[in-house]
Amino acid sequence: MKSLFTLRINGEDRTLAFEHSKTLLEVLREDLDLTGTKHGCELGECGACTVLVDGEPVVSCLFLAVEAVGHDVTTIEGLQHGSVLHPVQVAFAEWGGSQCGYCTPGMILSAVALLEQNPHPSRDDIKEALAGNLCRCTGYTKIIEAVEAAAGSMTDGRRLHAQAG
């Protein structure tokens, strides 16, 4: 059944009609053209489609869009301010945390949620927070280093993106 819903995506209310049986991933990519959220296994086993719902990472392929009504959804498109990237995005670029790039949006959102809750994560905290995001290129080392660098830059109060710019 198709009904009209209002979703709050990246701080903006978007009213649109979609089928109850549409996943949040499908609505984001196909109805809202927010294609930064990647479409991987569709079964919750790869984490490429990770988005934040009320600040917490979930796999949008197993999350009905209708269940996101009334909650804040953050996608990779919502992280940057204007042309200024989020410190985690900058760190991924600078530390080689992204190769083919397909896992990167989900990986970054998992990392952002971790750093919001725990500004000084240990290496194990980072591994646990990223345990739901598969990467087939990097071997993870550079991703973990990027998250550590982002944590440092965010807690130092330095504007890493200002440096990068």
Added chain:
Amino acid sequence: MLRLTPFTYVTPASVAEAVQLRKQYGDEAAYMGGGTDLLPNIKHRLAEPKFVIGLRSLREMQSIVREESGGLRLGGSVRLSQLEHSPLVRNEYPALADAAAVISSPQVRRVGTLGGNICLDVRCNYYNQSEHWRRAVGFCMKKDSEICRVAPGSDRCWAVSSADTVPVLLAHGAQVAVFGPAGERLLPLEELYRDDGLVPMALQPDEVVAAVRLPPPNGLRVVYSKLRIRMSFDFPLVGAATGLALDVDGMVRQSRIFLTAVASLPMRVRAAEELLIGRPLTDELIRAAGDQVFRSTHPMDNTEGSIPHRKRMARVYVERALRDFARANPDA
């Protein structure tokens, strides 16, 4: 693309209304907790509900409450990540927090619920596949065929119970509060399961697992160990919950051993439990209990991993837990 089949999503305001809606829509309706089991099954055309009754936002099923007995009541819609991080659960039933923490991935645990894990559909290499894949092998007994692909001569389905929290809950002697048209009924969780892959639960189709009631541990310590290929995402190839309480003189007062992923129900190893009762935890006794676990475990070729490996690890996990208990009680 794996699309969901079209359905109407409804959100009841109470468990009673959920049951009412289920009655109204009949067998075309399915309950959904977090959806992390049901939605993949719909994508694989293992289920095709026309109505989905969402239980995740029901406040009455979301809490963890101290009971008068001293135990805990865990709502059916409590998320797995809540179990993992709740200080109450972590302190008093650490194996339950451990079991929740090794389910799938962090993203899935934030959405998946306790009730969903309790009602997790049984799994098999020939069942949890896309419709395309299943058609290519001629389908299987659990869905769309008469033949079990794991044991083609068999007259039953051998899909395995794969929940991680359930063996721990069973080791703790949990009861389950089931809500149906006649209201709530309370039964031992163990009675909810049947050794039959086709109908693995003794739950009526309109009943909801509203809550789990855990008795106070009363000296019972439980350890959960899980074998899986990767340290994230994967379902168990075998899992063992080993529960033990010792007397002041070091004799085993209570023992409860449950295995997951080796049978269509969470399998209790009574022979090993009985062997332990009333005896001190010597190396010899631990090995004998391990032998009993090994002899009682008959995994089929329906998950990843080899049968001998899974069978052997059941013994290893139980013996390892018993040795840890013995070390923690050097007088025993």
